[in-house]
Amino acid sequence: MALDNTGFSSCPEESLSLPVPEKGEEPVEEAPKEAPPTDEQNTSEELGHVVTTETAPPTQAPSNNSMTFQDKMAAREAQANQHRKKIQVVGQERGRFGWARSKRKRQRYVEKNGRCNVQHGNMRETYRYLTDIFTTxxxxxxxxxxxxxxxxxxVTWLFFGAIWYLIAYCRGDLDHLEDESWTPCVNNVNGFISAFLFSIETETTIGYGYRVITDQCPVGTMLLLLQAILGSMVNAFMVGCMFVKISQPNKRAETLVFSRNAVISLRDDKLCLMFRVGDLRSSHIVGANMRAKLIKSKQTxxxxxxxxxxxxxxVGFETGDDRLFLVSPLVISHEIDVRSPFWDMSQNQLEKEDFEIVVILExxxxxxGMTCQARSSYLAEEVMWGHRFSPMMCLAEGFFDVDYGAFHHTFEVDTPSCSARELALAAARLDAHLYWSISSRLDEEKWEGPNLTEQTGKSTDSESVREEQGPTFTVGGVTNTQDQSVVGEQNGSVATDQSESEA
Structure with missing residues (x-):
C-alpha cells in the first residue's frame, strides 16, 4: 500500500493530526506545497512521530524543510523523555521499554521469626544422619x-506376632485346638490375630492372663525374653525422643519478642543503633546474652x-552490657564508633545500602534448665534514621507496669543526617576552635585589659622616681623598687644599687 507524504508536509512537525471541521462547516483545502522526496524512510519516521507525540502538547517547531535528520531525532528523543517523566510513578524503577518495575526485595538470611532461610543441597554423605539417629x-x-x-x-508388634504364629504353626498347636491333652506353646493362640494380641500384651506388659506361655516351649521362653528386652529399648528410645521434642526450648523463644524496626539516633552525643527486646513470660531467662551480626556481601x-x-x-561485649537482666523490655544499643561497620554511613547512604542485621538472644x-535461642533480623529499609523508642514503663501502686502496646512504637527526634565520622570531625573542630579562642581571649585580657592605661601611667611615674633616686637593676621582672626585696626573695633574684654593684 503506497502512502503519500504530501498530506504530512503541510502539517507542523510536532503534531501531524489532520484538522477536523466542525458541524456546518466545509473543510478548507490548503494550497499544495512542495513535498519532500517520498521514500520509505521518511514515511516511517513521520508515522513513528505521530505515535510518540500523540499525547504531548503541540509546540512550535521549525518546518521539515529547515530541520535536518539529526535535529528531528534529537527533538523526538526529548519529547519522549518528557512524556516518560510525566507518566513515571514515584518509587518505582523503569524497565528497558519504560514500563514500571518494582524494586527487587532483598532475600532475608534470617526471617523475622528466627528461622534461618538456608537450605542444604547436594549432600552426598547422608549416612552421617544415621550415625546420630537420636538427633535426627x-x-x-x-x-x-x-x-x-x-x-x-x-512394626515390632507385627514382627514378634508373626514369630509367635510361626512357632505355633511349626509345633502343630493350630492342629490340636480341640485336643485338651495337647500342651501348646502359648495357650489360646488359635491364629495370627491371637498371636498379634499376645505380642502386644508381652511388649506392653499388660498381662490379661488369658494367653499365657507354658513351660513346654523353650523356644517360646527365649523369644519372650528377647521381646521384653527389645520392647524396653524401643520404649526408652521413642519416649525419650518425644520427651526431648516436646520440651525443646524453641517454643520458649516464641515469647521473646524483638521490635519490628531498629532506629539510629543520638545517645550521649553519639550516634547509636538501637533495637528493643522483651520477654512476655514472667519466668526469667537466666544468663541472657545478646549478640548481633552484620550480613553483607563484600569484595576483598x-x-x-x-x-x-x-x-x-x-552491643557491649567490652563493658558487659551484652549480659542482660531481662525482667522488663530493654533497648539494646550499639555505639557507632571507629570499629563499627556503620562509621562512614550517613542517612542518604543508608537508603542505598543493602545489608541485614541479625540479632541473637541466648x-x-x-x-x-535448657538453653534457648531467639533470633530476628533487620533489613536496611527497616532501620529508621532519626527515631527513638517510646517509653513503655510507668509506676503503678506498688509495682512497675509495662505497656506492651508501645513496644514497637517510635517517634522522631532531632538527629544529624551526617555519618558518625563527620560528626566526630565536626566535634573535634569545635573543640579545637574553643581551645584556641579561649587562649587568645586570655591573652587579650592579659595584655589589653581595661587598666592598661593606668599601668602605663604608673610605669612612667616610677621611671621618673627612679631617675631621681638613681639607676637600679631589676631581676625577675620587678619594676617597682619598693617591692624588689620581697619579689627577689620569692623568685631567688637579687636587686642592688649601682654603687653596690660597682663595689
Whole structure:
C-alpha cells in the first residue's frame, strides 16, 4: 500500500493530526506545497512521530524543510523523555521499554521469626544422619516424628506376632485346638490375630492372663525374653525422643519478642543503633546474652567476592552490657564508633545500602534448665534514621507496669543526617576552635585589659622616681623598687644599687 507524504508536509512537525471541521462547516483545502522526496524512510519516521507525540502538547517547531535528520531525532528523543517523566510513578524503577518495575526485595538470611532461610543441597554423605539417629529423629517435624513413633511400635508388634504364629504353626498347636491333652506353646493362640494380641500384651506388659506361655516351649521362653528386652529399648528410645521434642526450648523463644524496626539516633552525643527486646513470660531467662551480626556481601582488596560476609556488631561485649537482666523490655544499643561497620554511613547512604542485621538472644530457661535461642533480623529499609523508642514503663501502686502496646512504637527526634565520622570531625573542630579562642581571649585580657592605661601611667611615674633616686637593676621582672626585696626573695633574684654593684 503506497502512502503519500504530501498530506504530512503541510502539517507542523510536532503534531501531524489532520484538522477536523466542525458541524456546518466545509473543510478548507490548503494550497499544495512542495513535498519532500517520498521514500520509505521518511514515511516511517513521520508515522513513528505521530505515535510518540500523540499525547504531548503541540509546540512550535521549525518546518521539515529547515530541520535536518539529526535535529528531528534529537527533538523526538526529548519529547519522549518528557512524556516518560510525566507518566513515571514515584518509587518505582523503569524497565528497558519504560514500563514500571518494582524494586527487587532483598532475600532475608534470617526471617523475622528466627528461622534461618538456608537450605542444604547436594549432600552426598547422608549416612552421617544415621550415625546420630537420636538427633535426627528429634530434628524431624511433628508429622514425621509421629509417623516414626507409630511405625516403631507397630512394626515390632507385627514382627514378634508373626514369630509367635510361626512357632505355633511349626509345633502343630493350630492342629490340636480341640485336643485338651495337647500342651501348646502359648495357650489360646488359635491364629495370627491371637498371636498379634499376645505380642502386644508381652511388649506392653499388660498381662490379661488369658494367653499365657507354658513351660513346654523353650523356644517360646527365649523369644519372650528377647521381646521384653527389645520392647524396653524401643520404649526408652521413642519416649525419650518425644520427651526431648516436646520440651525443646524453641517454643520458649516464641515469647521473646524483638521490635519490628531498629532506629539510629543520638545517645550521649553519639550516634547509636538501637533495637528493643522483651520477654512476655514472667519466668526469667537466666544468663541472657545478646549478640548481633552484620550480613553483607563484600569484595576483598585481592578481588575475592565473599557472599553474605558476617561482621560482628558490638552491643557491649567490652563493658558487659551484652549480659542482660531481662525482667522488663530493654533497648539494646550499639555505639557507632571507629570499629563499627556503620562509621562512614550517613542517612542518604543508608537508603542505598543493602545489608541485614541479625540479632541473637541466648539464655537458659528457668523452668527446664535448657538453653534457648531467639533470633530476628533487620533489613536496611527497616532501620529508621532519626527515631527513638517510646517509653513503655510507668509506676503503678506498688509495682512497675509495662505497656506492651508501645513496644514497637517510635517517634522522631532531632538527629544529624551526617555519618558518625563527620560528626566526630565536626566535634573535634569545635573543640579545637574553643581551645584556641579561649587562649587568645586570655591573652587579650592579659595584655589589653581595661587598666592598661593606668599601668602605663604608673610605669612612667616610677621611671621618673627612679631617675631621681638613681639607676637600679631589676631581676625577675620587678619594676617597682619598693617591692624588689620581697619579689627577689620569692623568685631567688637579687636587686642592688649601682654603687653596690660597682663595689
Amino acid at each position: 529423629l528429634v530434628d524431624l517435624n511433628w508429622r514425621c516424628s509421629l509417623l516414626v513413633f507409630v511405625m516403631a511400635y507397630a 582488596q585481592e578481588g575475592e567476592f565473599i557472599p553474605l560476609d558476617q561482621t560482628d556488631i558490638s 539464655g537458659m530457661v528457668e523452668a527446664t
